[in-house]
Amino acid sequence: MAKEKGLTPQSQDFSEWYLEVIQRAELADYGPVRGTVVVRPYGYAIWENIQGVLDRMFKETGHQNAYFPLFIPMSFLKKEAEHVEGFSPELAVVTHAGGEELEEPLAVRPTSETVIGYMWSRWIKSYRDLPQLLNQWGNVVRWELRTRPFLRTSEFLWQEGHTAHATKEEAEEEVRRMLAIYAKLAREHAAIPVIEGLKTEKEKFAGAVYTTTIEAMMRDGKALQSGTSHYLGENFARAFGIKFQDKDLEVKYVHTTSWGLSWRFLGAIIMTHGDDRGLILPPRLAPIQVVLVPIYKEESRERVLEAAFGLKKALSARGLRVHLDDRDQYTPGYKFHEWELKGVPFRVELGPKDLEGGQAVLASRLGGKEPLPLAALPEVLPERLDAFHQALYQRALDFRESRTRKVDGYEALKEAVQEGFALAFHCGDKACERLIQEETTATVRCVPFEGEEGTGACVRCGRPGAYGKRVVFAKAY
Template identity: 75%
Template sequence: MAKEQGVTPQSQDFSQWYIDVIQKAELVDYGPVRGTMVMRPYGYALWENLQRELDRMIKETGHENAYFPLFIPMSFLQKEAEHVEGFAPELAVVTHAGGEELEEPLAVRPTSETVIGYMWSKWITSWRDLPVLMNQWANVVRWEKRPRPFLRTTEFLWQEGHTAHATREEAEEETRRMLGVYAKLARDYAAIPVWEGMKTEKEKFAGAVYTTTIEAVMRDGKALQSGTSHFLGQNFAKAFEITFQDQDLEEKYVWTTSWGLSTRMIGAIIMAHGDDQGLILPPKLAPIQVVIVPIYRKNTREVVLEPARELEREIRAAGVRVHLDDRDQYSPGYKFNEWELRGVPLRIEIGPRDVEAGHAVLKSRLGGEKEFIGLRDLPGLLPERLEGFHRALYERALAFREEHVEKVDDYDAFKEQVERGFAAAFHCGDAACEKAIQEETKATTRVIPFDFPEEEGVCVRCGKPSAYGKRVLFAKAY
């Protein structure tokens, strides 16, 4: 009974699987306005964990948090030509407030380069003011045509870093450094292997000189851009007159960068690891790392719950996020299924027989046998088990990725490959050719990986010489 508590299998309909999982695991629900989502406590806790780790890394690399306003005068957006062209179609604009029509419409920020540029033009006057290294945690609004929870919502949460430097070299180093931070977050915390590299001209951020990206493979073989770091050159400096007087007495424009990582990363975690049972959360970010499911009858309730509570205390003292599920109204079997659906990495079962024997049962969300472990040894053992879980999850994702990327040099093979994963192919660099590939195959260039070897070849579609000196990854993307 209660069969509809399960989720649609991935192989049957990956999209439906995703929708089922996020709702049934109580990560999110739809908001009343199209494209908005409510992050429920379990989903928000995941975001908070991710946020805490990323915030720490951002600060360790010398940045300070600040906060800029939600409303931006429309005229600001228009100062950088490419920027306004890129963002105008998806702006939400406030025209009325306080019961009156506004003299100048206000954009709800889609990103904050412009308002930050405006403020910096006031604050930056000397080479001694540089570099400026700032970050803000904020919500932004982009009125996308086709929203999907976490992946593309009308309003989303993110951090956006913004920096200003005296030289091009320094700004480019910063761009690359912060991409590295994102890659580290993905690998070491989310257990997701990512390619780091360049976006093509066609795929870059509106207003950037170039964009770097981390790109990951989802379990349906599609790509998800999970974080981007942009080198903005002097584009915004010139638009907003951000200048400084250098040591050589010359007045110069600053060089700026920006970089962002959003709640989309949660979508990446869901789709990179989840299976037909539901979520599988990386232990370093999981709201609950270990769940204890007590097994008792009415007459053995306290016999089991008392040591279970003691176990919970000891595990918590060992620095592990643990939860004791002592709800009377659900059977153990129900709880097993529910916590598997919600992706908790490790489960402990403890019943009267276990209490009698002085042990408990340990079971991993990644499968394998149930283990009997002495109650005294269990708390101390869990941190290393969680480490092991993280490594196994990463290795699993890496193996999956390797199975879903192929070098292809023939357009027919290319078309087949992008149906199941990533194609590593040569491209001529012509935006029209790139567009044609997208129209013919639905695949786009995802990334030109930094660590791909130098290699010469001809464009997989048109046969003209390769533009990038190496292969480019193509895939269908979210």
């Protein structure tokens, strides 16, 4: 692979930069079937770290993992009217199997509310069977013609949580609890500042009463929906007959929720932090936090490598994810370039002169180099990784704030969404929202929970704002 040529600069063509960095950092490649991608080991390792963090938080909040079938009878999807309408255009359907035409076509799951709803209708009889707190790690298929690795692919990996509760209050509490977990993953692990909020009626999940979301700003000013949590009310319970006998002996429908986060989140990490030299990975999710690059000539080779192995051992013992790049066939300069492209937070350079002085050079992916005593590195690096995380978060937050504007007129909105987020009042009317999308390609990303209270006229039609606060408009992935 040609690594000599630099990446296309972000400012020149962000989209091209994104595709190039994914290929050259060996995160993913295109599959033979249009719309599919292959996730390569380095990309998959990041996904595994995301999984690890989420899985732990899901279990800490009482959820258990389960697995439901990939194939869903078409009749199931038709039971919830909005749901089938929302997903039909992108369904993949199996009509033949085992050399025969099937009696009933099978949808390859686009999401699992229906099949889980069906099973719950058999499992849930009494208030004693509630709540049901399930999560599934798996793949889903939504047919896409335009491929963009991690953002738009026919098949993608995700987790989908599904819960059933006796009351509306409990279900709504669950919706917010899980959104908070996604926000925590973003802020505390991925160093991504996110805005938590409510989707408008137009943008909500097909079949939901309402949808909550976390939205992040990418370095081209566009938004990326990074995780969603839905209150489904009794919609799926009525469609699938999920009823229970309550303590008061009355038979009631359950209230359900669902929430999902996909490998889109990897796209968010790439586009929130990366720069013209490549990826910058948040240390808490990076497969490699520190790379050791020994620098030697033939006569110093043994000495330098021995010290490098010793340092690797000491850092691993501190729980750090360390890689020693001892490949003989590449120059140190080549290695520096490659690990920068792959976004490794810290590089330790070890040369014969450094060793004589009992030190090494620590280089940060955010810039800056400093000599440090070798013996101090196991102590110092965990602190430096935390500081790196904070700096990365602050950098992303500063960027978002510098590209967010309060606007009151339509022309100002059109201008602001070229750069980033526009905070404006909206009347809440779907038709008005659709026109704004047609005319500006921007959509309402969310009604932010933390938004400052206030009223004003709709940015397009002048009718009174519907939400008691400004909403976030942006172009989005």
